[in-house]
Structures are given as structure tokens and as C-alpha cells.
Amino acid sequence: MSLRTIITLLRRHDLFAQVDAARLEVIAFTAERETFEAGDILFEEGEEAFDAYLFLKGQAVMFSGDEASAEKHRIDVGDLVGEKLLLGEGNYRSTIRATSHVEVLCVSRYLFQRMLREFPEMAGAVAAALARRLDVTMGEMTRLAAELKRPETENREQTET
Secondary structure (H helix, E strand, O other), X not given: OOHHHHHHHHHOOHHHHOOXXXXXXXXXXXXXXEEEOOOOEEEOOOOEOOEEEEEEEOOEEEEOOOOOOOOXXXXXXXXXXXXXXXXXXXXXXXXXXXXXXXXXXXXXXXXXXXXXXXXXXXXXXXXXXXXXXXXHHHHHHHHHHHHHHOOHHXXXXXXHO
């Protein structure tokens, strides 16, 4: 897959959307690529996390707990998993299993944070993306709080219409 295509896939995610193309090219070129076959586990719930995975090829499923009874979420080309872990330490909150041949770009926390230190304009773009996410979350919380304050009969009437 070309660097240009990887940059396009990265830009689909708000964390990278406003980052300069030259910086995204460094990430695309420097980050490691890994392949997995159908049935392989990319990572397991609870494992210490060091990388975010950008799916370049193939499909996988994400689930928590026992796979047989868990709700599964499909992961496709262009999906980014674990981006929050680029900003700080943590563990994976789910398991991902490949359902076909999968190729991923592994963006390490070390690489990402190093670039934030070395390129202040990139740090500013990431900070702006996080501020936008916070605004959206606060708006959703305000809307939910207003819904919860409405009398029960009013909530029921809106649900029925």
C-alpha cells in the first residue's frame, strides 16, 4: 500500500485530520507493518498496550469477555484501533481476532509522542482534535442531562412518537 493511501486512511481519523501531510508521511513510513492470518489474535483484552493499529487490509472482529457470548464489532480497512493509547499508558479493553488475512500499520506510542515533542505544530493539531472531541462529549452530556430532568411522562411521550 502506498504512503499516500496510508496518509489518506490516517486523515479519516480526527486525531490525525489536521496533522501536516509531511508528519503523516513520517508516521506512515516509520511505523511498523504486521500481518496476521484468519484466526490470529492481534491482541487480547487486558494486555499492556503500546501501539494503535490502522487496518490496511482485511477484516477482524473486536469483542470483550468470552468470544462465544460476546457482542462482536467488525473492523475493516481504514479503521484505527487503540488511538487513545497513543496519548498515555494503558491496557487494551478488548480482544481483536483476524477473520481474514490482515495487514496493519502499528503506530507506537513512543513514535507518536516523540513526534509530538519534536513538532509542536503537530501537538497543536492533536490538541485541537482532542478539544473538539471534548466539546462533542460535553454537548452530549448536556443533552442527556436535559432528557433526564424531563418528567417521566414527557420522556415516554417522546419515545412513543
